[in-house]
Amino acid sequence: MDIRSVDLNLLVLFDTMARLRSVNKAAEALALSQSATSGALARLRAVFDDQLFVRTASQMEPTPRALELAPVVHRVVQTIQSEILQQSAFDPARAERSFTILTPDIGEVAFLPGVLRRLREEAPHVRLHAVSRPRAAAADALEQGEAELAVGFFPDLQRAGYFQQALFMSTYTCIACARHTAAGSRMTLKQYLSARHIVVRPDGREHLLDRFLDDKGWQRHVTLELSHFMSLVVLLPGSDLIATVPQDIATVVGRHVAIKEIALPFRPPQLQLQQYWHRRMQNDPANRWLRGLFYDVNRREAGAQMPG
Incomplete structure (x- = not known):
């Protein structure tokens, strides 16, 4: 028997018939008409080349072949319902992944x-x-x-x-060592562009601020280019360098070393x-x-x- 030729819905009917022993009750349980259920039972008999369920005075009794198949088919139907058709769930308290x-x-x-x-x-x-x-x-x-x-x-x-x-x-802000004497709380655009900058480009990528300054035609004096923002914790203290960074980076760096924020002479991109x-x-x-x-x-x- 080629499984591709078998309608797996017939296994559901078999499992239901094996439990209820009645075409009428099986039809009701499966929300099918009695004629549709009888037709499906006929196809099921043809598949297994066996009567499977035989009418008696009180109910449809299973044949020896049906009794042999019943526990196996039940396991298959239960597996499909519980492990294949049941939507998977995720329990974070028990997950190990x-x-x-x-x-x-x-x-x-x-x-x-x-x-x-x-x-x-x-x-x-x-x-x-x-x-x-x-x-x-x-x-x-x-x-x-x-x-x-x-x-x-x-x-x-x-x-x-x-x-x-x-x-x-978020937005950008400019930071420098707290002891940076040349940088006050504000800078003119000329002072900002001529200052010695650390520029951070993770993965060597151009960032939003780079494109913003390029569009304006403003060129910074870049002294050092880095790949990691957290290197600023070591490189800013005691230097005359400034860095224009996302606000969160300024917050984190300020938790580790003494810095000051300098108001930018332009409205930075968001x-x-x-x-x-x-x-x-x-x-x-x-x-x-x-x-x-x-x-x-x-x-x-x-x-x-x-x-x-």
């Missing part, structure tokens, strides 16, 4: 602390793996299942096939921080839980500071 998150180092310091606190309480055996990818590789990583979520500023993911959810809006996932993960219970957790922890109103 790892999730990969795409985020730059700014995301690691801004997004993960609060998430880790929640994981300790709600999902103690869940592990996170934070990785950074070049802009062009982020979409492929989500599409191919190498990462479950991308969190941060990923304008290249604003395309068909990807879902996005806004977390908060950063829309979001989380992204591929459409194939839209209905996945584990992914739904993960992005719900990131949203609950990191969602902020406009102008709100990063939590401590």
Whole structure:
């Protein structure tokens, strides 16, 4: 017998007949007409080349072949219902698995602390793996299942096939060592452009501020270019360098070393921080839980500071 020629719905009918021993009761249980049920029973008999259920004075009695098949068919039907057709669930308290998150180092310091606190309480055996990818590789990583979520500023993911959810809006600020004598609380545009800058471009990527300044035709005096924002904790103190960074980075750096913020001589662009996932993960219970957790922890109103 070729399984491709078998209508698996017939197994459901067999299982129901084996339990109820009645065409009428089976039809009612399966929400079928009596004629449709009788027709399906005829096809079932043809498949197994056996009468399977024979009418007696009181009910439809199973043949020896039906008695042999009954427990096996019941297991098959139960497996399909409970393990294949039942929507999968995710229990964070009992889950033991790892999730990969795409985020730059700014995301690691801004997004993960609060998430880790929640994981300790709600999902103690869940592990996170934070990785950074070049802009062009982020979409492929989500599409191919190498990462479950991308969190941060990923304008290249604003395309068909990807879902996005806004977390908060941020902006840029200028920071310097607290003992920087040449930099006051404000700078003119000329002073800003001629100052010695540290520029951070994670993964070597051009960032929103770079495009903003280029569009204005403004060229900074870049003394040092870095790949990691947290290197500022070591490089700013005792130097005459300044750095224009997202507000969250200024907050984090200020928690480790003494810095001062300098008002920019222009209105900087706004950063829309979001989380992204591929459409194939839209209905996945584990992914739904993960992005719900990131949203609950990191969602902020406009102008709100990063939590401590």
